[in-house]
Amino acid sequence: MNDVFIIKNPEVAKLLSDKTRCKLLALLRLGEFSTMDLAKALGKTPQAISYHLRLMESAGLIRVTRTELKRNLIEKYYRAVAKRFIVSYQVAESPEAADIVKELLTEAAEGFKMLGYDLSEEVGAELLHKYMILKSRVIEELLSRKRGELPRGSWILLEFLAAVRMASKPEFKQLLEEAEKVLA
Numbered sequence: 001m002n003d004v005f006i007i008k009n010p011e012v013a014k015l016l017s018d019k020t021r022c023k024l025l026a027l028l029r030l031g032e033f034s035t036m037d038l039a040k041a042l043g044k045t046p047q048a049i050s051y052h053l054r055l056m057e058s059a060g061l062i063r064v065t066r067t068e069l070k071r072n073l074i075e076k077y078y079r080a081v082a083k084r085f086i087v088s089y090q091v092a093e094s095p096e097a098a099d100i101v102k103e104l105l106t107e108a109a110e111g112f113k114m115l116g117y118d119l120s121e122e123v124g125a126e127l128l129h130k131y132m133i134l135k136s137r138v139i140e141e142l143l144s145r146k147r148g149e150l151p152r153g154s155w156i157l158l159e160f161l162a163a164v165r166m167a168s169k170p171e172f173k174q175l176l177e178e179a180e181k182v183l184a
Contacts, residue, residue, distance in 0.1 A: 005085050017103070089136040
């Protein structure tokens, strides 16, 4: 299993706009599961889960790890191809993904109110969009320097290095100033 999988295809990013597929991917990052295991875990039919798994496998997000013969049926076991999935800033800025990104960020921006901040979802979504693009860009730069498998807990390292790198960027300083104004 890879440390990080960067999603560079807008069509693959669109697959993850579905909540069932997001839940499946989260489970498959933890270990290998059969279609039946996943159907039970999510309270869905095996047919519905199979449909989602086929889409995710063809997109390269998951893979079959083994097969077993059970009652004259071949049961496949699946696992995610990486521990973390990042949507590339190039995809996030593309016209194909614009609606999905906007919907996701608007949903996330609802959290500002839940945390006691009084700002519109549009303003919150715009702040989050700028942050997401910058952070994604910095993490991709860091990963382009990678030589070999990263150690366990490497996500903490990537988050730290991304924060250090972003702190030196003028656009990040500008974003923080903008956020301070609207969140005060």
